[in-house]
Amino acid sequence: LQSRLPKVGTTIFTVMSTLASEKSAVNLGQGFPDFDCDPALVDAVSGAMKNGFNQYPPMPGVPALRQAIAAKIEKIYGHSYDPATEITVTAGATQGLLTAIMCAVHPGDEVIVIEPAYDSYVPSIELAGGKPVLVQMTLGADGYQVPWDRIAAAVSPRTRMIMINSPHNPTGSVLKPADIAALKDIVRGTEILILSDEVYEHMVFDGARHESVCRDPELAARAFVVSSFGKTYHVTGWKIGYVAAPAMLSAEFRKVHQYNIFTVNTPVQHGIAQYMQDPAPYLELPAFYQRKRDLFRDGLKHTRFKLLPADGTYFLCVDYSAISSLSEADFAIWLTSEIGVAAIPVSAFYQSPRESGIVRFCFAKQEQTLQQALQRLAKI
Numbered sequence: 001l002q003s004r005l006p007k008v009g010t011t012i013f014t015v016m017s018t019l020a021s022e023k024s025a026v027n028l029g030q031g032f033p034d035f036d037c038d039p040a041l042v043d044a045v046s047g048a049m050k051n052g053f054n055q056y057p058p059m060p061g062v063p064a065l066r067q068a069i070a071a072k073i074e075k076i077y078g079h080s081y082d083p084a085t086e087i088t089v090t091a092g093a094t095q096g097l098l099t100a101i102m103c104a105v106h107p108g109d110e111v112i113v114i115e116p117a118y119d120s121y122v123p124s125i126e127l128a129g130g131k132p133v134l135v136q137m138t139l140g141a142d143g144y145q146v147p148w149d150r151i152a153a154a155v156s157p158r159t160r161m162i163m164i165n166s167p168h169n170p171t172g173s174v175l176k177p178a179d180i181a182a183l184k185d186i187v188r189g190t191e192i193l194i195l196s197d198e199v200y201e202h203m204v205f206d207g208a209r210h211e212s213v214c215r216d217p218e219l220a221a222r223a224f225v226v227s228s229f230g231k232t233y234h235v236t237g238w239k240i241g242y243v244a245a246p247a248m249l250s251a252e253f254r255k256v257h258q259y260n261i262f263t264v265n266t267p268v269q270h271g272i273a274q275y276m277q278d279p280a281p282y283l284e285l286p287a288f289y290q291r292k293r294d295l296f297r298d299g300l301k302h303t304r305f306k307l308l309p310a311d312g313t314y315f316l317c318v319d320y321s322a323i324s325s326l327s328e329a330d331f332a333i334w335l336t337s338e339i340g341v342a343a344i345p346v347s348a349f350y351q352s353p354r355e356s357g358i359v360r361f362c363f364a365k366q367e368q369t370l371q372q373a374l375q376r377l378a379k380i
């Protein structure tokens with residue numbers, strides 16, 4: 001068989017989690033919480049199963065869940081999506097991203113991707129026959145920034161879509177109003193679509209607000225906004241999320257969705273719909289994760305790692321160049337095998353080899369897990 005994705009191997013997250021478990025390392029690599037979700041959420045889902053919500057739901061998702069999603073978006077970002085035609089429940093953000101790309105990108109179309117980029121983006125574009133056009137973030141004293149002048153220069157008559165991700169995996173950077181304004185200037189007067197990966201929307205720290213593209217009507221009119229309940233409710237294994245987009249884009253999205261997976265499992269949708277009635281869990285998330293970030297960051301100040309800014313997500317990047325000249329991949333393997341703490345090399349988020357001496361840690365962990373990792377890291 002001739003591979004459709006010849007350059008793709010096993011994802012770095014699986015590779016590092018396997019090594020972490022072989023070496024009994026503290027796993028700060030793959031992004032997932034090591035604590036359980038709210039028991040009330042489990043009760044809501046199991047209640048839905050016991051109440052007979054076990055057959056196919058409507059193709060775009062359970063109406064009560066789509067309504068709850070639309071209400072949340074309107075309350076927080078002030079944009080009103082019609083749950084009937086503009087919100088589709090997906091099997092995690094990954095499927096939402098792939099489906100948005102498959103419905104919009106034609107063979108030969110260009111999609112601008114900002115690197116470092118989440119590892120599913122480029123393969124998804126390639127599966128659609130699209131051409132990823134890569135623009136790298138700059139790394140300076142303020143951490144990683146998007147060079148909008150270079151994005152503008154990368155636009156061509158074939159540009160179909162620009163993908164953005166804020167809060168950003170792996171760098172933990174967040175887009176500011178000036179970034180959104182720059183993006184708006186670039187797309188104004190064009191037919192370029194925006195695919196906005198906002199899975200960490202509820203993890204923005206130090207009082208800053210998440211700049212969802214849907215806050216801006218001009219951008220909302222051309223955007224697929226993707227989110228994930230896995231991140232927001234500490235249930236990464238449930239693989240459920242959603243895509244919000246104007247009716248015309250959602251109609252095309254649903255054409256692909258219905259023949260890709262048709263729909264998403266029923267009881268989890270009912271359970272989340274019920275759980276979402278209380279906004280407290282997502283409103284409290286910034287403070288919850290900021291405490292973890294601060295604990296981890298303060299502990300790392302006693303190590304030889306240099307800290308990069310961590311304004312959002314549950315990831316924190318560190319510069320290890322004062323410690324080692326190993327490549328990022330080799331350093332992550334060494335750290336896992338010899339020190340007992342797994343991390344992810346940031347080079348895994350680039351298509352071409354790039355070495356900055358930076359690895360990513362995930363701090364979505366219990367305090368004792370973070371303390372154990374810090375004790376080990378302090379020995380280097």
Ligand code: PMP
Pocket residue numbers: 031091092093094095118165169197199227228229230231236239240241
């Ligand atoms: N986008 C980004 C930036 C992510 O970090 C993740 C989760 N690792 C996803 C998408 C995928 O989310 P899900 O697990 O809901 O498919």
Ligand code: GLN
Pocket residue numbers: 011013014029030031032169
């Ligand atoms: N999003 C998670 C991360 O960045 C991993 C998801 C996965 O394992 N595919 O670590």
